[in-house]
Amino acid sequence: MSxxxxxxxxxxxxxxxxISQPMWSSNTGTLTTFFTGSVQESNTGKYxxxxxxxxxxxxxxxxxxTYGHIVGSGSEGGTVSGETNPTKxxxxxxxxxxxxxxxTRFNFGGGGSTDYYSNDVFAIVANRARYxxxxxxxxxxxxxxxxxxWVTLIDDSGAxxxxxxxxxxxxxxxxxxxxxxxxxxxxxxxxxxxxxGSYGLFYPEMGMVILNPNSIASGSAAVGAAVQPAxxxxxxxxxxxxxxYNSIKAGSYFAARREERKRSSYYxxxxxNFEFNHSQNPSFSTGSNAELVHNSFILExxxxxxxxxxxxxxxxxxxxxxxxKPFKKDPNTEALIKVKLDY
Numbered sequence: 271m272s273x274x275x276x277x278x279x280x281x282x283x284x285x286x287x288x289i290s291q292p293m294w295s296s297n298t299g300t301l302t303t304f305f306t307g308s309v310q311e312s313n314t315g316k317y318x319x320x321x322x323x324x325x326x327x328x329x330x331x332x333x334x335x336t337y338g339h340i341v342g343s344g345s346e347g348g349t350v351s352g353e354t355n356p357t358k359x360x361x362x363x364x365x366x367x368x369x370x371x372x373x374t375r376f377n378f379g380g381g382g383s384t385d386y387y388s389n390d391v392f393a394i395v396a397n398r399a400r401y402x403x404x405x406x407x408x409x410x411x412x413x414x415x416x417x418x419x420w421v422t423l424i425d426d427s428g429a430x431x432x433x434x435x436x437x438x439x440x441x442x443x444x445x446x447x448x449x450x451x452x453x454x455x456x457x458x459x460x461x462x463x464x465x466x467g468s469y470g471l472f473y474p475e476m477g478m479v480i481l482n483p484n485s486i487a488s489g490s491a492a493v494g495a496a497v498q499p500a501x502x503x504x505x506x507x508x509x510x511x512x513x514x515y516n517s518i519k520a521g522s523y524f525a526a527r528r529e530e531r532k533r534s535s536y537y538x539x540x541x542x543n544f545e546f547n548h549s550q551n552p553s554f555s556t557g558s559n560a561e562l563v564h565n566s567f568i569l570e571x572x573x574x575x576x577x578x579x580x581x582x583x584x585x586x587x588x589x590x591x592x593x594x595k596p597f598k599k600d601p602n603t604e605a606l607i608k609v610k611l612d613y
Contacts, residue, residue, distance in 0.1 A: 273581065274545070276537065283535040290406045293396070293526040295323060295330045300525040304518055316345065316356040316507050318395075319515050331397045335518070336360050337483075337500065337510035339390040340375060344501050344508040356507065357390070364393055364480065368473055378467030378482040380443050380457025386467030388482055390500060392514045396477035396526070405474045406529035407442060411449045412479070413521030414486060414496035414514075420521065421486065421496040422448055423479075425472040426457060444470035444479060449525065460485065474529070481514070533613040539578055541605040547571040572600035578609055 292299035306319045307327035314320075318336035322329045337344060338361030347355025365374065375387040394412075396405060407427035414421055425442040443457035446469065457468035470481040487499040497517040501508030518524065548571055574596035580589040591609040599605060 273585065274539075277540075280538045280540065281535070285534045285536070287532050287534065288529060289532055290409060290527050290529050293400050293405065293410075293528040294332055295400070298323070299527060300523065301332060302522050304515070304522075304524075306515060315509070317360055319511055321515065321518070330399070332400060333394055333396045333477075335511045335514045336393045336395065337390065337514065338362075338364055338393065339500075341389070342504070343390070344503060344510045346503075346505055346507050357510070360393075361391065364391065364478075368471075368476065368478065368480070376471065376480060376482075378461060378470065378485065380459075380461040380468035382458035382461050384461065386461055386482075386484075388467060388484055390483050392470075392481040392483055392486070392497065392500075392511070394479040394481070394514075394518075398477065401477035401526075401528045403475075403530045404528065405472075405477050406527040407440070407472070407474045409449065409529075410479075410526035411523070412518070412525075413523040414517040415520040415522075416496055416498050416513075416517045419495045421446055421469070422523075423469055424449060424453070426453055427472075427474075428452065439475040440473070442472040442474070443468055444472050444481065483510075487513075535611045535613075537580060537609040537611070539605075539607040539609060541575070541599065541607065543601050543604045546575070546599055547573060547601055549573045570600065572598060575599050575605065575607070578607055580609065580611075 291297070294301055301323050303323060305322045305325045307322075309327060310319060318334045320331045320334050323332055337357055338359075339345075339357040340361050342355040342358035345356040345358075347358070365376070369376070375389065376391055377385050377387050379385045407425055410424065412423045414423065423444050424447045426445045427442045445453050445457050445460065446455050447453040455463075461468045464485060466484040467482045469485050470479060472479050481497075483497070483500050487495045487497045498513040500510040500513065576593050576596050578591040578593070579587050580591070581587055589609075589611060591607075593607075597605055597607075
């Protein structure tokens, strides 16, 4: 027997589970070194920097950093209506991707009673191959450092039972704190205390962290600015995204995980004692009459199961499962082989 139909109860299909995995390359959960390439300076470097974990521009991109301004400040090209320059193009694209159609600026009010609209933003955009379906809320932590100032950022998903639903699905606030110890200061408290808004917004489905320059680039007497203040030139490129990159590099810590929904199907392949005791392998039989190679196979046939193939109704092979080691099968033994397919 070569083919055997599945019976009722032999198949359990489309079981959905959620898994959380380290987000960075090589199954790494934390980055401590950050590099960018000089080649970008003359090409896409006016718009964003790709960040690598190794000093090798051919290495996989982990994430990108960029800066946008609603009228184009911080880059060449002018700020009058109708003109386009790098920072204006970036702000426009981020707004279109993340905000509702009628919303023109990012609001860093932190869910409080006062709105804090910002004309400019820093953005960290995870590479799609790194976050895949989405970043795992509550499982990323970033340290920014500039001169004597620093801050460690997380999101407030652990405190948000009903997150804001934006154009790009869920939206959480970026707050100070750590994964281990939780939130240090809520977004609304931060916005009210500094009169400059919260630290930023987090969009897990888009793999994006939007940071408020008015908050992270302004310090207090106790804690200085975590990022160098953005430049406002209109005739040259200030490369403000380089300032964010420098703060990330100085902070030397970016931990993140991704979250995926996995669909699994289970197939129970039942091998009773009276089936699959013969083989079409040339080592089992030979000649046009399929004579047994060994006479002992006449009364005591045996085979070794090494592979299970799953076929459709047209006998077309769809999937192959390999045994970890060959299983000896004869009329005195039975087997139950569970095949799991993940999507």
